[in-house]
Amino acid sequence: MAQSLKTVKSRIRSIENIRKITRAMEMVSSSKLKALQKEYSAFAQYYSRMEKMLNDLLASFPSSQNILLKPRLNKQKIILCVVTSDTGLCGSYNNNVIRIAEEFIEKNKDYALSLVAIGKKGLNHFKKSKLVIADTYTELYGHYSYEVAQKLVKFLLHAFLSGAADEVYAAYTNFISASRVKPVIGKVLNVERGDGEAQEYLSEPDIDTILKELVPAYVAMKMKNIILSSFTAENATRVMAMHEATDNAVELLDDLVLVRNKIRQADITRELIEVVSSADAMKG
Amino acid sequence: MSNVFHLDIVTPASTVYSSEVISLVVPAELGYMGILANHTALVAHIVKGKIIIRDKDNQAKIINTEGNGFMEVLKNKATLILESAMEKKEGT
Numbered sequence A: 001m002a003q004s005l006k007t008v009k010s011r012i013r014s015i016e017n018i019r020k021i022t023r024a025m026e027m028v029s030s031s032k033l034k035a036l037q038k039e040y041s042a043f044a045q046y047y048s049r050m051e052k053m054l055n056d057l058l059a060s061f062p063s064s065q066n067i068l069l070k071p072r073l074n075k076q077k078i079i080l081c082v083v084t085s086d087t088g089l090c091g092s093y094n095n096n097v098i099r100i101a102e103e104f105i106e107k108n109k110d111y112a113l114s115l116v117a118i119g120k121k122g123l124n125h126f127k128k129s130k131l132v133i134a135d136t137y138t139e140l141y142g143h144y145s146y147e148v149a150q151k152l153v154k155f156l157l158h159a160f161l162s163g164a165a166d167e168v169y170a171a172y173t174n175f176i177s178a179s180r181v182k183p184v185i186g187k188v189l190n191v192e193r194g195d196g197e198a199q200e201y202l203s204e205p206d207i208d209t210i211l212k213e214l215v216p217a218y219v220a221m222k223m224k225n226i227i228l229s230s231f232t233a234e235n236a237t238r239v240m241a242m243h244e245a246t247d248n249a250v251e252l253l254d255d256l257v258l259v260r261n262k263i264r265q266a267d268i269t270r271e272l273i274e275v276v277s278s279a280d281a282m283k284g
Numbered sequence B: 001m002s003n004v005f006h007l008d009i010v011t012p013a014s015t016v017y018s019s020e021v022i023s024l025v026v027p028a029e030l031g032y033m034g035i036l037a038n039h040t041a042l043v044a045h046i047v048k049g050k051i052i053i054r055d056k057d058n059q060a061k062i063i064n065t066e067g068n069g070f071m072e073v074l075k076n077k078a079t080l081i082l083e084s085a086m087e088k089k090e091g092t
Helices: A005-060 A093-107 A120-127 A146-162 A207-283
Strands: A077-083 A112-118 A132-137 A167-177 A180-189 A202-204 B005-010 B015-028 B031-036 B042-046 B049-055 B060-074 B077-087
Touching (some): A005 A207, A005 B005, A005 B077, A077 A146, A077 A207, A093 A180, A093 A207, A112 A120, A112 A146, A120 A132, A132 A146, A146 A167, A146 A207, A167 A207, A180 A207, B015 B060, B015 B077
Parallel strands (some): A077 A112, A202 B042
Antiparallel strands (some): A167 A180, B005 B015, B015 B031, B015 B042, B049 B060, B060 B077
């Protein structure tokens, strides 16, 4: 056994500390996850109803016009929002988002692409690339804030309407359940006409006026959905990562305790042999 | 034909109301409008104001709304999507 008792003991101590930290982080994230999950599920109800209403309306009034609905024929400029976390220690969460964002960038390299970074990790990653970073939103620390989201939506709508962007996409993580999250790319602008049931609606006031209010509201809620879903997924991934880290620490600790005991036993045996052999020598 | 219809009021934070009602009055963009059962399909833009509900026990209930909102009436079901909604307590 090459390791000395002292080094093994200090390793045990440090791993014990790590285990305590990861366990605490797991608990913190899991309580955050619970709160966010509640918020997200209430919001998802609202959002899905709004989406359905919009799609039904668009199907019912196929001739309706709205500037946010109109696809740009001469597509040149694209904005991609990358939603990542501000802090690390959440497993592959950020890497997955960045990976699909880079795939998207590679696929659309013929267009002028600029990025909007939400979260420090994405910002730090793409800072090194040659891409233009149009806007950044950091230090949210997994809390959805209405003001920040409002600013972001305003920025995106302005970019789209002023022609600074012909299409807006977002790379984010879709929260499916506490044990399943999926990084995806979603289109934000222009708003696509989804599948809806056509109905004979009366509208008050006329449909174009309603759409003028409904479509921007929908875009704002879509961004909120993207951000909330990502933050919920971030905490879910962190719970998983920290749980795994705690398990690994416990496993390592078990192994090290075994090593420590073996070394100690070896030391005792060696000392005994010394005592016995020196006693033999004295007799001799 | 029954004289009640289903009403759902949802906000981003929660589902505020979900029950059968007799009548509903909402602040639409061009003025207050009343909805009864078996109304034809309708969409409306809701503005700030009071939503007055008469539930199936004939009890009135007032909910204040602020900001943007939308209403859809379809197949004897009304859905109100509001930015914010606060139930008005009695005496206030």
